[in-house]
Amino acid sequence: MPDEATVKKMSELLRLGAVMMSEACPICSLPLFKLRSGEVICPVHGRVQIVKSDEEIITVGTLAALDELEKFAVNTINRMRNELENGGLSMDLDSVRTLSMWLDILERVRRLKLIIERSRS
Ligand SMILES: [Zn+2]
Missing domain, CATH: 1.10.287 (Helix Hairpins)
Incomplete structure (x- = not known):
């Protein structure tokens, strides 16, 4: 389970209109979030490079x-x-x-x- 700070970060991302993705962070395996800008980030590790088509x-x-x-x-x-x-x-x-x-x-x-x-x- 993610700790409290991470959960807070995740709900903040959702509040800002980010979308939770089905892909997971390759480092911590938390779900990744897609920002409105199209950028993909992990709530713990920040910007994560996932291979896009x-x-x-x-x-x-x-x-x-x-x-x-x-x-x-x-x-x-x-x-x-x-x-x-x-x-x-x-x-x-x-x-x-x-x-x-x-x-x-x-x-x-x-x-x-x-x-x-x-x-x-
Ligand atoms: Zn991560």
Whole structure:
């Protein structure tokens, strides 16, 4: 059984949205946790290198790229909204088209992320 500090660490990881994996730490055989960033850690030994399939590596990379794109789209939409509000950008057809295009991008990014996440589990 893991000691109290380890159990505390494990529940903290879960609280942060980490997922307990079926793989065990090669050193202490505690279950490994996958962080939201995709990093895999042991609650005692920290970062652990487990052999991932090429497909898994590609998936993690794609998800990271989509995360960045999602952030960028949200920032851009917020910035445009601000500029439209304070008159920095005029409310013409071009602005509305651009805004609509960014919303499409955001929607597609979120849909792609869902598809990838579903295909992993
Ligand atoms: Zn360990």
